[in-house]
Amino acid sequence: MDAADRPYDVLVAGGGNAALTAAITAAERGAKVLVAEAAPKAMRGGNSRHTRNLRTAHEAPTDVLTESYLVEEYLDDLIRVTGGKTNEHLARITIEESAQMPAWMHERGVRFQRALGGTLSLGRTNPFFLGGGKALMNAYYRTAERLGVDVIYDAEVTGLEIEDGHFTAARLRHRGFETRIEARAFIAAAGGFQANLDWMEEAWGPGARNFIIRGTPYAKGTVLRLLLDEGFEAVSEADQCHAIALDARGPKFDGGISTRLDAVPFSIVVNREAERFYDEGEDFWPKRYAIWGRLVAKQPDQIAYAIIDAKAEDLFLPPLYPPMRAETIEGLAEALGLDPAKLRATVDAYNAACMADGPFDTTIHDGRATSGLTPDKTNWARPINRPPFIGFPLRPGITFTYLGVKVTEDAAAVIGGKPASNIYAAGEIMAGNVLGQGYLAGIGMTIGSVFGRRAGQGAARHAGN
Amino acid sequence: MLEISGRLPGTIDEARRSMEICNACRYCEGFCPVFPAMELRRAFSDSDLTYLANLCHNCKGCYHACQYAPPHEWGINLPRTFAELRAETYEDHAWPAGFGRVFRRNGFWVSMVTALSLGLVMVLTMALQEEATLYGNHRGPGAFYAVIPYGVMVTLGGLTFGWAAVAMALGAWSFWRAAGGGPVRWAALKAALADAGRTRHLGGGGDGCNDVDEGFTPARRHLHLATMWGFLLCFAATSAATVMDHILGWQAPYSWYSLPVMLGTIGGIGLVAGTAGLFAIKFKTDRAPEATHHWGMDLGLLGLLHFTALTGLALLFFRHTSAMGMLLAIHLGFVLALFVTLPYGKMVHGLYRLLALMRHHNEQP
Numbered sequence A: 001m002d003a004a005d006r007p008y009d010v011l012v013a014g015g016g017n018a019a020l021t022a023a024i025t026a027a028e029r030g031a032k033v034l035v036a037e038a039a040p041k042a043m044r045g046g047n048s049r050h051t052r053n054l055r056t057a058h059e060a061p062t063d064v065l066t067e068s069y070l071v072e073e074y075l076d077d078l079i080r081v082t083g084g085k086t087n088e089h090l091a092r093i094t095i096e097e098s099a100q101m102p103a104w105m106h107e108r109g110v111r112f113q114r115a116l117g118g119t120l121s122l123g124r125t126n127p128f129f130l131g132g133g134k135a136l137m138n139a140y141y142r143t144a145e146r147l148g149v150d151v152i153y154d155a156e157v158t159g160l161e162i163e164d165g166h167f168t169a170a171r172l173r174h175r176g177f178e179t180r181i182e183a184r185a186f187i188a189a190a191g192g193f194q195a196n197l198d199w200m201e202e203a204w205g206p207g208a209r210n211f212i213i214r215g216t217p218y219a220k221g222t223v224l225r226l227l228l229d230e231g232f233e234a235v236s237e238a239d240q241c242h243a244i245a246l247d248a249r250g251p252k253f254d255g256g257i258s259t260r261l262d263a264v265p266f267s268i269v270v271n272r273e274a275e276r277f278y279d280e281g282e283d284f285w286p287k288r289y290a291i292w293g294r295l296v297a298k299q300p301d302q303i304a305y306a307i308i309d310a311k312a313e314d315l316f317l318p319p320l321y322p323p324m325r326a327e328t329i330e331g332l333a334e335a336l337g338l339d340p341a342k343l344r345a346t347v348d349a350y351n352a353a354c355m356a357d358g359p360f361d362t363t364i365h366d367g368r369a370t371s372g373l374t375p376d377k378t379n380w381a382r383p384i385n386r387p388p389f390i391g392f393p394l395r396p397g398i399t400f401t402y403l404g405v406k407v408t409e410d411a412a413a414v415i416g417g418k419p420a421s422n423i424y425a426a427g428e429i430m431a432g433n434v435l436g437q438g439y440l441a442g443i444g445m446t447i448g449s450v451f452g453r454r455a456g457q458g459a460a461r462h463a464g465n
Numbered sequence B: 001m002l003e004i005s006g007r008l009p010g011t012i013d014e015a016r017r018s019m020e021i022c023n024a025c026r027y028c029e030g031f032c033p034v035f036p037a038m039e040l041r042r043a044f045s046d047s048d049l050t051y052l053a054n055l056c057h058n059c060k061g062c063y064h065a066c067q068y069a070p071p072h073e074w075g076i077n078l079p080r081t082f083a084e085l086r087a088e089t090y091e092d093h094a095w096p097a098g099f100g101r102v103f104r105r106n107g108f109w110v111s112m113v114t115a116l117s118l119g120l121v122m123v124l125t126m127a128l129q130e131e132a133t134l135y136g137n138h139r140g141p142g143a144f145y146a147v148i149p150y151g152v153m154v155t156l157g158g159l160t161f162g163w164a165a166v167a168m169a170l171g172a173w174s175f176w177r178a179a180g181g182g183p184v185r186w187a188a189l190k191a192a193l194a195d196a197g198r199t200r201h202l203g204g205g206g207d208g209c210n211d212v213d214e215g216f217t218p219a220r221r222h223l224h225l226a227t228m229w230g231f232l233l234c235f236a237a238t239s240a241a242t243v244m245d246h247i248l249g250w251q252a253p254y255s256w257y258s259l260p261v262m263l264g265t266i267g268g269i270g271l272v273a274g275t276a277g278l279f280a281i282k283f284k285t286d287r288a289p290e291a292t293h294h295w296g297m298d299l300g301l302l303g304l305l306h307f308t309a310l311t312g313l314a315l316l317f318f319r320h321t322s323a324m325g326m327l328l329a330i331h332l333g334f335v336l337a338l339f340v341t342l343p344y345g346k347m348v349h350g351l352y353r354l355l356a357l358m359r360h361h362n363e364q365p
């Protein structure tokens, strides 16, 4: 039988970082691989097309990273942000192997950026992709093509034939037609379920309809659901996810990075009732942006407003959408649809509580806190008193969900307490193993890369390559 | 519609919208100088946009890497938007002002001028010269002038080239002021010349441009280098010949080993090969990030350079045969068209790009 007629060794569901890393790895080991990507070609690459970096351990400066970031520090960071909700064994594997990833990626066409003037200053921990995640995905698709991997777009995996934890075939909807594809091993790398608003509503209640989905609309969790229904073990919870606060005026899906808003630490954030609800100055924005999605999601109507005055306008990256402006607090309240008297009262109370003196300094925790408010603002608190007054509406922006399938260190999905013989998972669909809650910038791509490789190795091994 | 008006509505607004989205994203900051320049700004005036558009080298890296490229609802397509805006720049800064309109259907005008000047030179030569002279075998110093008289050549060449030089200088000054150039500093000029001389920003962050698709290749950079240096060598050859002929009084044609012939041969080969290669890339390339309605301008210059060089080389090889007369007439026809269209065709891109680079070096910390 010639290569063209040979059945596939490995079927990969998904078309993002985890899927392509797995496909490339398996193909390099001689496996015949098919990638089924639900999105059309122009929108391929899932959430990965919106990424900009990954987090990697390293012992000494490299051409793309400064200083060092040792495994132990990385692990401490992870344990801290997850509150211990991580499988330490898998976390350690992820972190140790992360050190190999930049070179591995570079050899497969991914390019990293050298100097950097961007927003989050992560030059020590995170190498940045030149051109961002879409450039990375382009490089991976070219490499996969060169290795003879077949890719079909517009191809959603809609059914799995699994017996006693053993995969035999998948059903696909390809450009509207149903097909069935057999393979010796299956890799689930189809992302989270955040774009499935019905499922989000099950987890979050009706407020989920107000969420903005930052990434791909194709991450509907179909494969995750199929595996869980089949009896595969789950990790994390349906309402655990990475969520940030972003400009409420952004697109419902695929708005990516550009609608984020970095004004919070220099603002007061109020809800629909014009009341503050959290310490805006708790920490630097890169350390806090990932909690604000959840905070806003818990507010009535899932909406909030960041309010600053003219002094603060140039302290953060230019926002995409022009803010609402007014010469008075009452005028701004009206523009934002808030009760003017209530907003006035909140701002007055805040201004009166801005007692601390000492220099205002955005580069350190300047300790300029309010006193006597609930909650207090603990840094960068200055009275909001110089017109024009400026406001931005905020909504929760969901990056990705953490509910996933449990895996072994070989990326094999677990069923009945045992690893499945030929079913693997990588990326968001299993990120919950390492990331039970919280977030560490850049670890999503690291988990997908490390487990993508392991899944590719496992699947190729199983297929006898 | 486009064919007739040639100017897109709201190109500058589209450029502004794009830059605002890019400035909130910044993923492409490693590709080229446009992004570091963008990051120095929070808002984009018309003058900023003119400058940024001309700083763009059309490598297309930021199109293929863009998470918001069509079919995304934001439909960001920087290379095309900037190419359209550049064409408007060329129109707006052409001297004299009304002549800028030729940039709207530049391919048409360049072809017309070429046809006219070829026709003019050939008809005049045939009408004014004896058949025997035209198809005769001329050798030795002054052979060319037997076919086209010295006075005619110098007057036509001098007038058209002089006009082009003045028009381009005035255009450059107008552009510099509009793009907010500021004081002209030697250090900035030197740095800009160094960038331009090796077409540094056709490097697309290291591995070249997205010449055809999302893959990176150095081909366009190499071909552009061949074209640019080919042109400059030919220009040097012409200058050397001018000095030797009109000042030193050594009449053309010159031997194979003379300075003008050596420079011209190398330059001519570079031009012929470079322009042919650039043409081939245009033929293969993904058109989505291209301002295809301005291709006439690009192809017009490529064609003109190609045939000027090709006929120049042919003249060199066959100058001792009876074909010399006709070849000389054809070659000079192309040269005339090139001179006439210099300030009114794609050639101005080099000048404005250089000035934009200079402005970039002026403002970059």
Ligand SMILES: Cc1cc2nc3c(=O)[nH]c(=O)nc-3n(C[C@H](O)[C@H](O)[C@H](O)COP(=O)(O)OP(=O)(O)OC[C@H]3O[C@@H](n4cnc5c(N)ncnc54)[C@H](O)[C@@H]3O)c2cc1C
Binding pocket: A013, A014, A015, A016, A017, A018, A019, A036, A037, A038, A039, A044, A045, A046, A047, A048, A049, A050, A051, A052, A053, A054, A055, A155, A156, A157, A158, A189, A190, A191, A192, A214, A215, A216, A218, A219, A220, A221, A222, A223, A255, A256, A257, A398, A399, A400, A426, A427, A428, A429, A441, A442, A443, A444, A445, A446, A448
């Ligand atoms: C705006 C944004 C910025 C981000 N920035 C970063 C960053 O800088 N660093 C970082 O580490 N992480 C970042 N993340 C998180 C990051 O995107 C993920 O952690 C990572 O990309 C996940 O990769 P993945 O392959 O698991 O999922 P994805 O890249 O989402 O891929 C899932 C793929 O599966 C396909 N698919 C879904 N269902 C099916 C089906 N049934 N059949 C076939 N195919 C299917 C989808 O079309 C998609 O191609 C960001 C996310 C967003 C939204």
Ligand code: SF4
Binding pocket: A131, A132, B021, B022, B023, B025, B026, B027, B028, B029, B062, B063, B065, B066, B067, B068, B069, B076, B078
């Ligand atoms: S071209 Fe696209 S990806 Fe690049 S900076 Fe602009 S918006 Fe971002």
Ligand code: SF4
Binding pocket: B028, B031, B032, B033, B034, B035, B055, B056, B057, B058, B059, B060, B061, B062, B063, B078, B079, B082, B201
């Ligand atoms: S096309 Fe190339 S040169 Fe032009 S803006 Fe984009 S990356 Fe820069």
